[in-house]
Amino acid sequence: QITLKESGPTLVKPTQTLTLTCTFSGFSLTTGGVGVGWIRQPPGKGLEWLAVIYWNDDKPYSPSLKNRLTITKDTSKNQVVLTMTNMDPVDTATYYCAHTIAARTFDSWGQGTLVTVSS
Amino acid sequence: DIQMTQSPSTLSASVGDRVTITCRASQSISTWLAWFQQKPGKAPSLLIYKASILETGVPSRFSGSGSGTEFTLTISSLQPDDFATYYCQRYNSYSFTFGPGTKVDIK
Numbered sequence: 001q002i003t004l005k006e007s008g009p010t011l012v013k014p015t016q017t018l019t020l021t022c023t024f025s026g027f028s029l030t031t032g033g034v035g036v037g038w039i040r041q042p043p044g045k046g047l048e049w050l051a052v053i054y055w056n057d058d059k060p061y062s063p064s065l066k067n068r069l070t071i072t073k074d075t076s077k078n079q080v081v082l083t084m085t086n087m088d089p090v091d092t093a094t095y096y097c098a099h100t101i102a103a104r105t106f107d108s109w110g111q112g113t114l115v116t117v118s119s
Numbered sequence: 120d121i122q123m124t125q126s127p128s129t130l131s132a133s134v135g136d137r138v139t140i141t142c143r144a145s146q147s148i149s150t151w152l153a154w155f156q157q158k159p160g161k162a163p164s165l166l167i168y169k170a171s172i173l174e175t176g177v178p179s180r181f182s183g184s185g186s187g188t189e190f191t192l193t194i195s196s197l198q199p200d201d202f203a204t205y206y207c208q209r210y211n212s213y214s215f216t217f218g219p220g221t222k223v224d225i226k
Binding site: 037039046047048049052054058060063096098103104105106107109110111112 | 120151153155157162163164165168169174206208210212213214215216217218219220
């Protein structure tokens with residue numbers, strides 16, 4: 001059974017850097033084709049893909065946010081970390097991590113964590 | 120960048136209705152299209168991938184079709200548990216773009 005859980009601050013100030021951790025179980029990020037992605041959703045709005053990291057360390061990013069994002073993995077801890085720099089109130093959203101493999105896109109999701117950006 | 124659109128944005132329907140949601144891509148994406156269901160306060164859940172493949176455990180009243188630039192999600196007989204927001208998503212290994220969503224509510 002695949003599970004994922006996001007953790008990190010619930011409140012950050014404008015201009016600060018956000019660091020979120022996705023801790024997962026039920027799969028390995030050393031298995032070919034496997035990836036973990038991050039997706040966010042502002043309150044009352046739609047879904048926006050942010051980044052993915054794959055078993056081979058490929059790291060595609062959303063073109064609109066790539067200058068602010070860094071995604072890394074720690075396979076020994078079964079964790080994926082996303083950092084987003086220069087946070088702004090418009091970045092207030094629920095941030096989800098999700099599992100992907102081969103042709104199946106995001107087939108298992110964490111519960112999400114709400115991050116509010118406010119001074 | 121490939122853009123995704125969905126229609127309608129909101130759909131009012133009754134239990135038992137046949138419901139169809141359309142998703143369009145700004146250029147051909149072959150069958151690299153997925154559908155997600157999201158209920159309030161919950162994470163999205165994958166319904167269909169590769170345009171027409173039903174995810175394990177998803178009821179057979181859900182079906183997907185299409186290729187190229189036009190896709191549809193059909194719910195053959197709407198159930199109370201199906202009132203939710205539905206998102207299409209174009210994907211490949213290096214890009215994932217969601218549509219704006221279609222909210223299905225009670226008529």
